[in-house]
Amino acid sequence: xxxxxxxxxxxxxxxxxxxxxxxxxxxxxxxxxxxxxxxxxxxxxxxxxxxxxxxxxxxxxxxxxxxxxxxxxxxxxxxxxxxxxxxxxxxxxxxxxxxxxxxxxxxxxxxxxx
Amino acid sequence: xxxxxxxxxxxxxxxxxxxxxxxxxxxxxxxxxxxxxxxxxxxxxxxxxxxxxxxxxxxxxxxxxxxxxxxxxxxxxxxxxxxxxxxxxxxxxxxxxxxxxxxxxxxxxxxxxxx
Numbered sequence: 001x002x003x004x005x006x007x008x009x010x011x012x013x014x015x016x017x018x019x020x021x022x023x024x025x026x027x028x029x030x031x032x033x034x035x036x037x038x039x040x041x042x043x044x045x046x047x048x049x050x051x052x053x054x055x056x057x058x059x060x061x062x063x064x065x066x067x068x069x070x071x072x073x074x075x076x077x078x079x080x081x082x083x084x085x086x087x088x089x090x091x092x093x094x095x096x097x098x099x100x101x102x103x104x105x106x107x108x109x110x111x112x113x114x
Numbered sequence: 115x116x117x118x119x120x121x122x123x124x125x126x127x128x129x130x131x132x133x134x135x136x137x138x139x140x141x142x143x144x145x146x147x148x149x150x151x152x153x154x155x156x157x158x159x160x161x162x163x164x165x166x167x168x169x170x171x172x173x174x175x176x177x178x179x180x181x182x183x184x185x186x187x188x189x190x191x192x193x194x195x196x197x198x199x200x201x202x203x204x205x206x207x208x209x210x211x212x213x214x215x216x217x218x219x220x221x222x223x224x225x226x227x228x229x
Contacts, residue, residue, distance in 0.1 A: 040221065040222070042118070042204070042219040042221045043217075044219075045216055045217070048215075050215070059218075090157075094215060100165060101146075101208075101215050102148070102160060102163060103215075103217060104160065105150075105158040107157040108157060
């Protein structure tokens with residue numbers, strides 16, 4: 001199973017601040033994902049990457065941006081946080097071919113914007 | 115577009131009761147199916163998965179799921195639940211083949227098991 005790390009686990013910040021949520025994996029997976037999850041709701045894919053220097057927007061529109069400069073690292077940035085960004089952010093990675101690919105998840109970052 | 119429906123928002127059972135959580139998906143082609151579990155305070159973990167072959171899939175901790183293609187369903191079952199099974203359960207689907215690796219999740223079912 002993949003080892004995926006997310007920092008910070010909890011973050012409370014004021015409106016207008018720039019934040020970066022960190023995600024790293026140690027399994028050498030080529031694919032990484034960011035999901036947004038609100039209580040009682042499904043996970044929504046907001047960004048994904050199938051390899052270094054490759055990023056795509058997901059199904060849910062998000063004002064955040066991502067980068068993939070190294071295989072193991074997939075940070076998410078909000079240039080100016082707003083209360084509407086309050087949510088849980090989950091990072092995942094996978095490394096198989098489509099017929100066997102399985103995503104493994106990190107512990108999540110719970111973000112509160114005041 | 116693919117979608118997933120989990121019919122039960124909150125299920126409450128007593129220990130030793132049998133469990134069945136419903137999951138139906140909407141997708142026009144071949145699918146891969148997953149059940150994930152999130153225990154209180156823990157990260158999302160893979161419970162079991164179906165890619166092909168035997169439609170009855172066994173996972174960890176005594177869980178199993180059956181893929182019924184004609185019903186577009188992938189229900190999760192456990193014959194006898196324990197208090198430690200209290201968690202939120204998510205069903206997910208992905209169209210297989212091609213270069214699609216994206217998962218679509220259901221809204222989750224919260225399972226509470228009373229001792």
